[in-house]
Amino acid sequence: MSNTATSTATDSRIDPATLALAAARALTGVLPTGASLTPRLHTTGGFVGATSQAVVATFVGAVSADLAVVLPDVPQLVDEAAEASPVVAVQDVLQPALEAASDTFGAGVLDDARVEDASDLFADRETVVFELAGPSGIAGWFAVRIRQSAADARGPIGSYAGKLGRISNVEMALTVEIGRTRMPVREVLALEPGAVIELDRSAGSPADVLLNGRLIAHGEIVVVDQDYAVRITKILDAAEDLD
Incomplete structure (x- = not known):
């Protein structure tokens, strides 16, 4: 911010x-x-x-x-x-x-x-x-x-x-992002099953953990009981985000 x-x-x-x-x-x-x-x-x-x-x-x-x-x-x-x-x-x-x-x-x-x-x-x-x-x-x-x-x-x-x-009881969406890209709408509409979308992050790079769209931490993707999960590797300083 x-x-x-x-x-x-x-x-x-x-x-x-x-x-x-x-x-x-x-x-x-x-x-x-x-x-x-x-x-x-x-x-x-x-x-x-x-x-x-x-x-x-x-x-x-x-x-x-x-x-x-x-x-x-x-x-x-x-x-x-x-x-x-x-x-x-x-x-x-x-x-x-x-x-x-x-x-x-x-x-x-x-x-x-x-x-x-x-x-x-x-x-x-x-x-x-x-x-x-x-x-x-x-x-x-x-x-x-x-x-x-x-x-x-x-x-x-x-x-x-x-x-x-005052908002400690408000539910928020926690999202893990492994990468992103920008595409024209025409390319989005042309997507078909089997299409490959290349992201802007290399394999092995840490994933971003976002709270309601705001970056709060980094982590690595793991599997827990056959479900995807994220292991937090770094918590970003929220106080610094307010500076």
């Missing part, structure tokens, strides 16, 4: 509107829109947009927030041979952008993005709504509702255990 993201969420002098703007800027830097977008505060009264099909996610941590993105022109990739079932869901396409936005809030957990009606969120007076302006006009909208500002946090700033104590 970068120093910028952490300082944004832990500086008690920063108000929710400033936190929301930092999140909006981080989000637009990752959105797969092709053209560069600029977040501008939406100030023209009642929100008008396709909020019934917004991509939403909730972040819980030192700062808690509800996030929603509306991008009407994001393509829906559909496999017509499988009764129009989605190949790449819009929430999966926008998940990395929402994760980038939530990183500005500091330590915490972002749940999986989902598509639902976000009309109430956009209409809430405590929600900050940004227009996502591009070369051809407004490409979409981003809504952020801060439910607990950093100024309300108890305990000294930088206390990692204090920040995560």
Whole structure:
């Protein structure tokens, strides 16, 4: 995690509107829109947009927030041979952008993005709504509702255990990653049984252990009672991740 993201969420002098703007800027830097977008505060009264099909996610941590993105022109990739079932869901396409936005809030957990009606969120007076302006006009909208500002946090700033104590009972996804690669969508759609995908990691390299998508440890793959498992070889310093 970068120093910028952490300082944004832990500086008690920063108000929710400033936190929301930092999140909006981080989000637009990752959105797969092709053209560069600029977040501008939406100030023209009642929100008008396709909020019934917004991509939403909730972040819980030192700062808690509800996030929603509306991008009407994001393509829906559909496999017509499988009764129009989605190949790449819009929430999966926008998940990395929402994760980038939530990183500005500091330590915490972002749940999986989902598509639902976000009309109430956009209409809430405590929600900050940004227009996502591009070369051809407004490409979409981003809504952020801060439910607990950093100024309300108890305990000294930088206390990692204090920040995560309130979410100690939240279930999180633990993932072991042996490698990754980037592929154009056309190559993904062309995959068939027997295809080999080359990863960016050599044989024998340690696997990454991720907690809700955040790297926390390294390990090696082992077999326990005919099931795959991971033996932890190194725990990354969580306190350093907050610096």
